[in-house]
Amino acid sequence: EAQVTQNPRYLITVTGKKLTVTCSQNMNHEYMSWYRQDPGLGLRQIYYSMNVEVTDKGDVPEGYKVSRKEKRNFPLILESPSPNQTSLYFCASRLGPINTEAFFGQGTRLTVV
Amino acid sequence: DQQVKQNSPSLSVQEGRISILNCDYTNSMFDYFLWYKKYPAEGPTFLISISSIKDKNEDGRFTVFLNKSAKHLSLHIVPSQPGDSAVYFCAASPVKSDRGSTLGRLYFGRGTQLTVWP
Numbered sequence: 740e741a742q743v744t745q746n747p748r749y750l751i752t753v754t755g756k757k758l759t760v761t762c763s764q765n766m767n768h769e770y771m772s773w774y775r776q777d778p779g780l781g782l783r784q785i786y787y788s789m790n791v792e793v794t795d796k797g798d799v800p801e802g803y804k805v806s807r808k809e810k811r812n813f814p815l816i817l818e819s820p821s822p823n824q825t826s827l828y829f830c831a832s833r834l835g836p837i838n839t840e841a842f843f844g845q846g847t848r849l850t851v852v
Numbered sequence: 853d854q855q856v857k858q859n860s861p862s863l864s865v866q867e868g869r870i871s872i873l874n875c876d877y878t879n880s881m882f883d884y885f886l887w888y889k890k891y892p893a894e895g896p897t898f899l900i901s902i903s904s905i906k907d908k909n910e911d912g913r914f915t916v917f918l919n920k921s922a923k924h925l926s927l928h929i930v931p932s933q934p935g936d937s938a939v940y941f942c943a944a945s946p947v948k949s950d951r952g953s954t955l956g957r958l959y960f961g962r963g964t965q966l967t968v969w970p
Binding site for chain 1: 858861884886888893894895896897898901903941943945947954955956957958960961962963
């Protein structure tokens, strides 16, 4: 089954404790992205990647890191999480840059206390 | 600054009637448009798309209309059903990179919560 898989689905952590949210897709897609969803703000892009070893900042990259060492994986790293990073996070992948839809993971609900 | 805008945060429609969700965009580089549907505790799922070479695309109960000159698109759901109750996101994709957009990125609106009541 074609899918984007995120882990964990739910995470509660403390301020400053490094964490990684994993994302994997099995569709051989070139493009991958991370979004966060907050009430009233919709989906805001954090980072995206056009291919292996090629990443760029989205609209809200502060406090996040990403890496794309393999085509299928695109982990999101919070080196020192803060309470304002409490949010719902989605990973997405897309076959190419033009005329294709993005497929989303199920989401990761992160709470930083 | 938001390049894709959904100015109605919510819409309430009776079952069986038409739901019309609206979306406006500002960047003339956008040439592919998508609608996503999102239920609570799930990821957004692709619903329907339209390329700028068309002004209408239909898929069952869902039709998307594009007015390029007005930089406006709309999603029509006919007839609306209670299971359609969800948040709907409009998204746009540019044909190439420019100062305000990057090839390959999707730009999302803030969403419209649709409620269909019996």
